[in-house]
Amino acid sequence: MALTTEVGRRPPLSELEGVPLPAATVDNWGQIQGFEAKPDDLVICTYPKSGTTWIQEIVDMIEQNGDVEKCQRATIQHRHPFLEWARPPQPSGVEQAREMPSPRVLRTHLPTQLLPRSFWETRCKFLYVARNAKDCTVSYYHFQRMNQTLPDPGPWEEYLETFLSGKVGWGSWFEHVKGWWEVRHRYQILFLFYEDLKRDPKREIQKVVQFLGKRVDGPVLDRIVQETSFEKMKANPMTNRSLVPKSILDQSISPFMRKGTVGDWKNHFTVAQNERFEEIYRRKMEGTSICFCTEL
Numbered sequence: 001m002a003l004t005t006e007v008g009r010r011p012p013l014s015e016l017e018g019v020p021l022p023a024a025t026v027d028n029w030g031q032i033q034g035f036e037a038k039p040d041d042l043v044i045c046t047y048p049k050s051g052t053t054w055i056q057e058i059v060d061m062i063e064q065n066g067d068v069e070k071c072q073r074a075t076i077q078h079r080h081p082f083l084e085w086a087r088p089p090q091p092s093g094v095e096q097a098r099e100m101p102s103p104r105v106l107r108t109h110l111p112t113q114l115l116p117r118s119f120w121e122t123r124c125k126f127l128y129v130a131r132n133a134k135d136c137t138v139s140y141y142h143f144q145r146m147n148q149t150l151p152d153p154g155p156w157e158e159y160l161e162t163f164l165s166g167k168v169g170w171g172s173w174f175e176h177v178k179g180w181w182e183v184r185h186r187y188q189i190l191f192l193f194y195e196d197l198k199r200d201p202k203r204e205i206q207k208v209v210q211f212l213g214k215r216v217d218g219p220v221l222d223r224i225v226q227e228t229s230f231e232k233m234k235a236n237p238m239t240n241r242s243l244v245p246k247s248i249l250d251q252s253i254s255p256f257m258r259k260g261t262v263g264d265w266k267n268h269f270t271v272a273q274n275e276r277f278e279e280i281y282r283r284k285m286e287g288t289s290i291c292f293c294t295e296l
């Protein structure tokens, strides 16, 4: 009896310094906090659903000089250890990173105030990708519907309030984005926008190439643009999460590679919801110079 109930239940989030996080991440916090960064680490930082997988594939394609076969060596989630990953008895993200040869590419959704200190001290490189709040809300909503390890989002109108109050995994979008934006000139941070990547992928990928101190020739750059398109990544089992068991990601509810567009929020927000969102947005983003576009 009890087992049946356990299987069907979504685990609630835990909290750390007011930021909701998966309970296993909080339980493993000692290990995460004590993580030893290295000066040649590259850290991909994002708020959830902002283009993490996309930028990971771009970075890997650049590192492999456009060699598609080499990027097929493992699923995207196994190529770059996720710092907060903790699912005993599997090796945690920290343990995976420790085993990895340098130079390492790591990934995290942590807000600046929770990032382990060694990252700031070693002054390694950070690649931050931000996505406009409205599309992020929509993408996160569908992700929570299908991700059996996160709380059930409930109906859309309820989820919108949960998102606005920051009671979702990794906390408030507003605080996350503002936090990373504020430190972007103090550290080696390349700050990118999902919407710019959509509008002009070639230009944005060139920025990444330069930031990584690499050189790629024209045809290779064109191949990277092509192979990291939404359509290609949606069809690629190494990037589309189709190899993740259905008990974790149920893609019959919503695919991981869902739409990959700018402006899908218009298919979800009512006029009233949009007005309320904008009002809260204005208040929470007051005083910051960061600017997003919500349609192309």
Ligand SMILES: Nc1ncnc2c1ncn2[C@@H]1O[C@H](COP(=O)(O)OS(=O)(=O)O)[C@@H](OP(=O)(O)O)[C@H]1O
Residues within 6 Å of the ligand: 046, 047, 048, 049, 050, 051, 052, 053, 054, 135, 138, 139, 140, 142, 143, 228, 229, 230, 231, 233, 256, 257, 258, 259, 260, 261, 264
């Ligand atoms: N190549 C490419 N082009 C455009 N858009 C892309 C691409 N790859 C992933 N995506 C879209 O990014 C959303 C998933 O974000 P993340 O990868 O950050 O998700 S996660 O936090 O790691 O779970 C999710 O957005 P939505 O489709 O709006 O839900 C993905 O479809």
